Amino acid sequence: MSEIPTYKPRQFDLSGLNGISDQTLEMHFKLYEGYVKETNKLTEKISAFLADGRVDQEEMPAYSELTRRMGFEYNGMVLHEYYFENMKKGSTTTDPEKSSNFFSAAADSFGTYDIWKADFVGIGKMRGVGWAICYQNPQNGRLSNHWITLHEVGNVSGFAPVLVMDVWEHAFLLDYKPAERPKYIEAFFSNIDWDACESRLIKSERSRPAGERG
Ligand SMILES: [Fe+2]
16 A cells, blocks of 8 residues: 655744734634644545545444544544744734835735725634635735634635634633734734745736736
């Protein structure tokens, strides 16, 4: 049998963020490691079903359940990596540079950057367990913001995540009350690594002169 992929948890050096404590981060890294572990476990179990080259009828219920859980665990792993990666310590700004490609993409897609932000923050405040994600459509370079329930419901296939914000309560409960999610969102914005977001934008779009945009 060919080799089963094994994921290793990535390390993020984020201690000393604004308004998000090291205690929260440590707990959050542990949770993230749990998703990596579960993804590996599921990959292995599903591979075991496939070892004989088919999925037998009596294997179907267990195989189905594991495969459904894979969407939850796998997205849980990947989204946390995007989230940790789009924050940095020592940030002194809350918004991208006006001259940045992200700023123009937000303005092109929403009318103004402020409207983009109102939408993203609004989604972040939605009741429920999940994520606020700003995606870029690779077909036309447009940004759009989406609510993701849990980790796997609402992701748009083929769209590239540009800014990812965890709004599960575990992301802020040690620092804020459940009803204080807006304060956490404010803290999140004061830690965004806009260069990381910038580097996620599609390169062909970035290098194209503004006048040539479709
Ligand atoms: Fe999380």
